[in-house]
Amino acid sequence: MTCLAGPGEPLELHLEEVASCMAARGRWLAPKLARVLGVEEALARDLIVFVGYAHDVGKADRKYKDADRYFPHHEAKSAVAVQKALDSADWRIRRLAVYAVARHHYSFKELQPLGKVTFQPRCKITISWRPETELFNEALNLLFRDAEDDIYDSAVSRDFLEALEGPARYAGMALxxxxxxxxxxxxxxxxx
Known part of the structure; x- marks a missing residue:
C-alpha cells in the first residue's frame, strides 16, 4: 500500500528527499547543535536527518487511508511516534526532535498538551539512510517498524512543546x- 504525503507524492519519496535536503543543508548546523547539546557531531548529524525522515510519518496513520491532500493533525501523530522512538535518548535530543516535528507547520501556537494521540501505521516505509550512531539506528527501527506492529497511544507533554530557552532555543529554531x-x-x- 502506498501512503501519500500530498497529491501525487508518495510519502516514502517525500521523507527521503526532505531528509536528504536536511543532510546537505544541515552540515553547518551539526557542529552548533553538537556544542549546544554537548554531544558528538555524528549524533547531531543523525538528529538532523532523523527529523527530516520523521516529520510526516504521521501521514502513514490509518486515519488518512483515503487522504491525498489534507492530513489534519498529522504532526501530532508524528510527534508521538518520534517521542516513542527516541525514548532512550537524552531528554534534550528528544525534546529538540519532538519540538521541530510537532511545530513543522507552525502548529501548536497555543501551548497545550496534545492529550492522547493514536498512531496506527498502515503502510511500510523503506528508508535508505543508515545512521552513524546506535541511538538513531534504534530510533529509526522503532519509527519505521512494520505496519500493524504497534499502535502508539500516548501524549506529548507540554514540556516538549514549550519554547526552548537559552542556546537550545536557537538550536530548535534553526532545526x-x-x-x-x-x-x-x-x-x-x-x-x-
Missing amino acids: LGLLSDCDYEVASRNRR
Whole structure:
C-alpha cells in the first residue's frame, strides 16, 4: 500500500528527499547543535536527518487511508511516534526532535498538551539512510517498524512543546527552519 504525503507524492519519496535536503543543508548546523547539546557531531548529524525522515510519518496513520491532500493533525501523530522512538535518548535530543516535528507547520501556537494521540501505521516505509550512531539506528527501527506492529497511544507533554530557552532555543529554531525550508521545497517540486 502506498501512503501519500500530498497529491501525487508518495510519502516514502517525500521523507527521503526532505531528509536528504536536511543532510546537505544541515552540515553547518551539526557542529552548533553538537556544542549546544554537548554531544558528538555524528549524533547531531543523525538528529538532523532523523527529523527530516520523521516529520510526516504521521501521514502513514490509518486515519488518512483515503487522504491525498489534507492530513489534519498529522504532526501530532508524528510527534508521538518520534517521542516513542527516541525514548532512550537524552531528554534534550528528544525534546529538540519532538519540538521541530510537532511545530513543522507552525502548529501548536497555543501551548497545550496534545492529550492522547493514536498512531496506527498502515503502510511500510523503506528508508535508505543508515545512521552513524546506535541511538538513531534504534530510533529509526522503532519509527519505521512494520505496519500493524504497534499502535502508539500516548501524549506529548507540554514540556516538549514549550519554547526552548537559552542556546537550545536557537538550536530548535534553526532545526525547525531547516525542516520547514526543505519540506516546502520538496513538496513544491513533487506535488501535482
